[in-house]
Amino acid sequence: MTDLLYSEEEDALRAAVRDLLTDHCAAADVIARAESDTPHDVPLWKSLAAGMGLAGLLVPEDLGGQGATHREAAVVLEELGRAVAPVPYLTSAVVATEALLECGAEELLADLASATSVGVLAVGLHIAPGAAFPVVRLEDGALSGELTGIADAPVADVLLVPADDGGLYAVPSSAATITPQVSLDLTRPLARVRLDGASGHRLGDADPAVRRALRAGAGLLASEQLGAADWLLTETVRYLKERRQFNRQVGGFQALKHRLARLWLEVAGLRAAARNAADALTTGTDADTAVAVAQAYAAQVAVHAAEEAVQLHGGIGMTWEHPAHLYLKRAKADALAYGTAGAHRAALAGLADLPAP
Template sequence: MDAAFSAEQGEIRRTLREVITKRCGPDEVKAAARTPAGHDAGLWTALADQLGLPGLAIPEAYGGVGCTTAELALGCEELGRALAPTPLFATAVLAAPLVLALGTEGQRAELLPRIAAGELTAALAVPGTGLATALGLVGDNRGDWAGGGRAGGVQARRAAEGAWRLYGQAEQVIDGHSAGLLVVAAHAGGFARSRTLLFLVREDARGMTRARQAALDETRTQARVELRDVEAEVLGDEDADVPAALAAVGDVAATVVAAEAVGAADRALESTVAYVRQREQFGRAIGSFQAVKHRLADVYVQVQAARSAAYYAAWAAGAEAAGFGGQGAERAGGLALAQALDALRTAASEGVQLHGGIGFTWEHEAHLYFKRASSDELLFGPVHRLRARAAERADLFAEGGGADAVAVAVASDPVSPVPVPSDLDLDPDPGPGPASLGKAV
C-alpha cells in the first residue's frame, strides 16, 4: 500500500478546499440548509461544472472522471470540514453506483451522463428507517426489511409486461424531497418468490408524495416518500442479487461518511484550538492550562487515528474495484466509520465544552458539528453495531477466526503513536511548564 497522495489527488483536495472556504462559512451553510432545496444550487453547479465532483467515480464511458473511491473520499472529507449541504452523497455515493452496478446499458447511458454533469440528482429510498440495515452496515441485509410480503415496507406488483406499481412509504431518505430520480427498494414476488428489487421512480411520477422531514442535522436533509400505486421501472434484471449490490454500496458509503466525519472532526478541533489560544481566564489563555492541553491532545490523536482508518478503507475499496488487491476492503469501511464517528463525537463534544457559554448557543457553529455526529450515528450506526457487524463478517470471534480477521481488524483500527505537530501550540505566551501541546503529550 502506498500511503502518499498523487499529484492529482492533491489537486482535487486543494481546489475543493479553495471553493468551500470561499462559499461555505457557517452563516452560508445555515442559509443554504434552510432553503427549500436544502442546499445551495449555485455551489452545486460550481462543483459539477468546475470540478466534475458528481462524476468523480463514474467511468469515463458515461461522462464521468473515472476516479476511485479514494478520490471521492478525499472530496467528501473537504465537504465534511464545512458541513457543506450538497446532494453529492445521495447522488454519487448511494444512487449512481447502484445504477452502474445493476442497470441495463440503456439505463446507464440515459442516467449516468446526466448525473455526472450535475443535471440530475438522485436518492436511495428504503422502506421505513432501515438505511443502515439495507446497506448491510449493522446486520445481514437479506432479511425482510423491504416488507417481506406483509403490511408495511414498500410492495411492488407487476401491472403489465415490463411495468410495475409501487405502494408503501420510506422515511429518512437523504435528499429525497428534491432528487430528480429515486432508486426505491421494494419487496416483490409475495410469499411464492419473495425477493427485493430496486426500481426507478421519476420526480414527476403520479401518486408519489414527498415531504422534507425535520431532522437533527439540518445540513443533511431527509425526506418522507409516500408511494400510492406509483408507476416504476425495475432497475436492471429482475434476477439481480440486490442485497449484494446494496452491501457493496454500503461499504463505499461507510468509507465516504467516515472521510466526511474525519473532515468535520478536524475542523471542530481546529476551531477549538484557535479559541482556547485567545480566550483568557485568570489572566492567561485557557489553552496554556495543562488540563486543556491534555484534553485536546487526546482529541488530536483520536482524529488522526480515524483519518488513518478512513484512508486505508478508501485505498482498499479503490484497489479492490481496480482488481489489484484490497483484501479486506469489504470490512474496512464499517470499522473506519465506527472510529470516525467516535472521533467526531469526541471532537464536537470537547468543542462545545471548551467554547464555554457561546458553544451552547445555536448561533455558534459548534452545535452543527455535534448534531452531525449524533445524526450520522442514528442514520448509519450505532457505533457498537458497526463494529459488531464488521467482527461478524470477519469471523473474528468464531472458533479459529484466522489470521486474516486479525490482520483486517489491526489494519482498520490503527493504534500506533501519532506525532503532534508544532502548529497546535496552545500557549501564545509560554510560561513555566509545557509550552506546547506536543510537550504535554
C-alpha cells in the first residue's frame, strides 16, 4: 500500500520553502502587489526557481533539473498556497514542464529548469483535463489567432501554443500581443494572447501534451488549495483563541467549536485526496481517477475555509488590510481552474462506468 505520509525529505523541503516565504512573502507585500501593475513577485520567483532549484523539480537531472517527483512539487505548492505567493510556479514549473516532457523538448526544459525562462501553456485556465481546447490557425508556417484566459502570460518568456494542424508550438512571448484581462484572483493574473503571423517551433503533438499538462495541473492544484485551506483554518483558530467577547475567548463558544471541527475534518479529507493525487501522478497508477477525486472535493473545501475565515474574523476579516480576501479570491478562482468540481465528477463517473451526476 502506498504511504501518503510526508517523508523526511519532503518535510525538509517544506521547512526550507516556508522559511523563504516567511522572509520574502509577507501578506502586506502581496496585498500591495495586488494593487499594482506588476502583481508577480519576480525576485521571489528567482529565489525559489534559481536559488532553490524548484523550477526544475520535475525535470530529469541530465537536463539540469532535480529529477524529483510530483510529491515534492505538491509540497512546494502547499507552501505557495499557504502564502498565496504571486509566482508562476504551477503554470511554468508544472503545467508547461509537463507539456514539454511529453514532447521531449530538451532545450526548453533545460531553460525552464535553470529559471532562465518562464514557460506558459497557452490554454485557458478554465479548461479541464481531457476537454476540447481552442487552437490558433497555422497558415504558411505562421500562427494567427487569439486565446483567452491564459494564466501568468504577462511574465512568460515562451508560450506553448496549440495549432489547428494538431501540433504544439513554442512561440516567444515577444512575438505575441498579450493583453491583461480582469481576474478575480489578483495574485494569478489572466491575459488574452493574440498572434498575428507569428513564427513558432513545432515541439510535438498538442493533444497528448495538453492532456498530460492539464492533468498534472489539476492534480497538483489540489495541493495548493490544501495549503490555502490549512492556513485559513490555522489562522482562524489562532484568532479565536485571542479574541475575547463577554469576558471569555470567542473560540470557547460551542457553536464556533463545531464549525471549526467540521472544517478541520474537511481539510483532513482534502489532505488525503491531494496527497493521493500527487502520489498517483508520481507512480502513474490510476492517476486520472485520483486527480478527478481530488478536484471534485478540493474547491468546496478551500472556498468553505475562506468563507469561514472571513466571517469568524468579524469586522477585520472584511478589510482590505487583512489577507483573508486574497485567500477567498484565490479559492473562488481555483474552483474554476482546470475544470470545475462538476466537470471532474462527470469525468469520475465515466471512469467508474457510472451515470454522470
